[in-house]
Amino acid sequence: MIRQAQAVQKLAPISWKDTNVLGGLWGRRQQINHFVTIPSQYKRFEERGSFEALKRNWKAGDPNAPHPFWDSDFGKWIEAAAFSLAKYPDPELEKLVDSVIDEIAENQQSDGYFNTYFDLIEPDKKWTNLYYMHELYCAGHLAEGAVAYYLATGKRKFLDVMCRYMDHIDARFGSEPGKIHGYCGHQEIELALVKLYRATGEERYLKLSKYFIDERGKQPYFFELESLQRGVDTEKTANQQRHLKYYLKEHGPYAEYQSHLPVREQEAPVGHAVRAMYMYSAMADLAADTQDKTLLDASEKLWDRLTQRQMYITGGIGPSSDGERFTFDYDLPNEYTYNETCASIGLVMWAHRMLQFNADRKYADVMEQTLYNTVLSGVSVNGDEYSYANYLAVYPDRFKYASTLIIDKMMPGRHKWFNVACCPPNVARLIASIGQYMYSTSEDGIYVHLYNDSETTVDVKGNRVTLTQQTNYPWEGHIGLTIMPETAAEFTVAVRYPGWCSHAEVKVNGNKVDAPIVNGYFMLNRNWAQGDVVELLLDMPIQLVESHPSVRTNSGKVALQRGPLVYCMEETDNARDLSDLSLVDETDIKVQYEADLLDGVVTLELKGQRRETSSWEGQLYRPVQTQKTDVLVKAIPYFLWANRDPGEMLIWINHNCSCGSH
């Protein structure tokens, strides 16, 4: 008998509870997240009537009809609050969360079912439109919230409520006769079930997750059978635009929801980007917890295809606003894009899972790239405004004169809220849980993936080891790690050598060491005593980055990157017509920390040129001339765009050689 290859994680993820983010950029973002973002989101919920709907006070004809996704917003918000409460004890917030949980418990049906929308709007249509109505998706987000709140506070009430609900779902869905042989149109419950399994040890949650993943993409398609049961002929309605949207010509029916093929046969990211990320994350979870290497193999193939052909330099993914989806290899338009914040959050989640299998920096690099650029771009500096679409270039006139197809969430810049408000609580829970992404443990040590002031205490071969990190990263490349094992012992401290960095040094107790590098990590194996200090010195010059020749929008252009941060130019610093700027001398760049700007930021000033419009009076085209005006180009980190005056924004800038005009 041939033994199946098994999926084995080289690393073990740590809990978000194991890391205390002490300060620095992420510490500051957590502070704002706790004191501004999370409370203000609750206010938004109240304003739109979510809490009244939760209490079942809404009646037909009232304004603020509940939206099918509202439960999921509460789930993510509770999860964010739970993560944040572990760091910032806050009785008032906890009381607020408890009041939401009480209402959920109060309104859970006797059979365990809970869904605000269906309760109030379509009580007779439960489980009849998995394709479109996000019922299992909402259950998943509530379950994630329940697990987090239980782990944060030890209170079981919400966990018990959600276990009863999941038991109900388990009784309704599955391969057995009489059950629904289906799955959700928006993946989410799959990864939530794995979390619930890990928190409770109940294997049926793991099995149900596996069922949903394994069932997906089988023919005849569940969504088609389900539609027929509702009396909708999808074949016929495919001619209607709304439905056609979910039929991708190149991939077939239901590719928008990644259910065109069994997941193990999927080779390229297609369809709705957030759904894809949540599904790939669940595939990695199941690979880890069931040792299913076929799922890991599929995930790795999808990973390479995504990161090598369909990911923006900012970690943004999903360029098409129509269907919020992937398009095709190397199609990465900067201005006509979408890049939903949630999709990049999903990418961070997936990257973190993939990282544990291979302990390879390629996953941590993408995680860092995505966190520091698109994810942070998703929330304003002040913490209560958001972006849904994360453009790489903005020309505001385009939106002023836009067609009706530009809806609120596509407007560039910051928004207090959205009609579909998935992104704000998603970014809140990500920031509140950032600590879990920073470290992992391995059989013989501890891995440091991300750099930020923080402290973690983990178990290494039975020894409690506290690691304290001090750094001004990402503004500076010097990182100090103090190792405090309970007992001095030999183990490995693996320190990531970021892919963006061309030269790094490592010191232990002040002495440079020549550590081996394995999969992009410095492997510092030695006998560690209390107070040993590791220093990582990362060269952090400005890099001019080019993109693959097939990325048609970026030919002849470069992006500016310093450390993990991609930079952008804004109109407020550089006047209009940003696209006409070109860099001419990358050897002379002023790098400056501006404490008073945007909550403290390293800005860049570079020598550039632009054409003056004054000589163009009345002309639109003319034989090429090369007179240009020297200008200083000022750049700020991309994640800080749209925090000042609205205007143009640009990442990819023309790059001319510095030999002057000819």
Added chain:
Amino acid sequence: MIRQAQAVQKLAPISWKDTNVLGGLWGRRQQINHFVTIPSQYKRFEERGSFEALKRNWKAGDPNAPHPFWDSDFGKWIEAAAFSLAKYPDPELEKLVDSVIDEIAENQQSDGYFNTYFDLIEPDKKWTNLYYMHELYCAGHLAEGAVAYYLATGKRKFLDVMCRYMDHIDARFGSEPGKIHGYCGHQEIELALVKLYRATGEERYLKLSKYFIDERGKQPYFFELESLQRGVDTEKTANQQRHLKYYLKEHGPYAEYQSHLPVREQEAPVGHAVRAMYMYSAMADLAADTQDKTLLDASEKLWDRLTQRQMYITGGIGPSSDGERFTFDYDLPNEYTYNETCASIGLVMWAHRMLQFNADRKYADVMEQTLYNTVLSGVSVNGDEYSYANYLAVYPDRFKYASTLIIDKMMPGRHKWFNVACCPPNVARLIASIGQYMYSTSEDGIYVHLYNDSETTVDVKGNRVTLTQQTNYPWEGHIGLTIMPETAAEFTVAVRYPGWCSHAEVKVNGNKVDAPIVNGYFMLNRNWAQGDVVELLLDMPIQLVESHPSVRTNSGKVALQRGPLVYCMEETDNARDLSDLSLVDETDIKVQYEADLLDGVVTLELKGQRRETSSWEGQLYRPVQTQKTDVLVKAIPYFLWANRDPGEMLIWINHNCSCGSH
């Protein structure tokens, strides 16, 4: 009393009958137009059931329900046939036209009304939805066809039918009580009425045209009142996408149809591009025939705004596929564009009218630029395939993976036909009537605007003058004109010095002359005897053209132009990833006439570079390197794109200096 300034035409347009296009590029296009395009279009009409509908043989429930625009297609097709019959006597085609006309006459109602769609589909809804249903638009195109056929053949039948129809319309529309105080949602009848007035001398047609133009944009808006009469509250339905489409945020209600403001107050081209061009043409016609300078002033303002800020280098206009409309100043995206063929045909019509007022080459330059690029792009070399959207850059994958919003006419490349088939017969009538655009007469002579083998006979101060043009333009810049006055006499031959040309010489009977240049025309005033020969020698180097710094898509790029022809690169000559090509040495260009390629064409070969993808395995971004591979870039005239293998196409190409890498 202050005398109002009057609009006065410096030039008189000639009739299409006055010029015989003998050969050359336009002669060849006319030949293909007559023997392929016009007959094959009639076949398309038959295939889709237009002729059966015209005969009123269609019944509810039958396939091929008549489309509201079908009458207009017949109108344009008859007009094309009429123009072409004047050059190519063709009894078979004439019989076919007569049969169509017989059916129109047969089915004209006793009160003069004629509309196939309303007769068959909504007989009770005549004149109730001017806003949307193109009723007057169809009447206009039929009238244009009737005038042309009368002038071509002397047969009055169709002209009489259309006069009766216009008399019916005149009785229904106007300022008098009891009449409809309205106008059409798609302008067209206004210019048709001027043609009918000119052909018949009936002033009521001119007055009705003036009424439609003067009424437009008055408040309360006719379209709103009309909607209310139909029971549609436009204010309310403005929230529905379909209607919002016609409400342009920056311009207000009905700007899509250029009826947001009285025409004399309109300063920028807005809304649907074809409607705008037809309206501006009518405004110029009315300015000419009523000496209304306020209309001319408005036209000139609109002209400058359009040509200086919203026109592609190809003469394409109207970048937004949503609403087929203009967007905002300097918004000229190459790939995400529309540029309907009909809009550029309308631009040629308007340019020709404006040219007569000022005898200024700026109008003739745009006319030429548009004709040789976007208009000719609208029909395939073989003459029976068309483009509706005329992109300036094509990446076919975009359409494979496109959303449902990409409809047939937006697919790049050639199409046998379109669901809305306005463009094919429009390009047919333009090509068949190209002769009229070549010359004008002035008080003391003759103006030569366009260059092509041709012969025209016009009246100059009572003297019949025949002018014969021989040239291999646009492939070569040598133009010969032989002047044959009936009687030797002094007059002026004005010869256009094209704006694209940086150096030109003029010879008379072999001797170089130093002729004065007025508004871009060499003014050759002398005593002309039979057989005098004028030679115009235009330098025709390859020009690298840049666009205004505010055209954000073209910064760092150039377009290649030779004479009036804009060039493009196609995948079939240059492999994929055209956007990564860059020109490095514009001093060494191979210019070659290839007789066997695309019906004979001057191609260009330039030294360029591209980045090789081979060194990128697995990478999407990397620190910039400058290794590039030398390549030859082959370019063909833009108007010939999409006549070979489908693939990428590009006009604006990266332009690097030739100093090598650094």
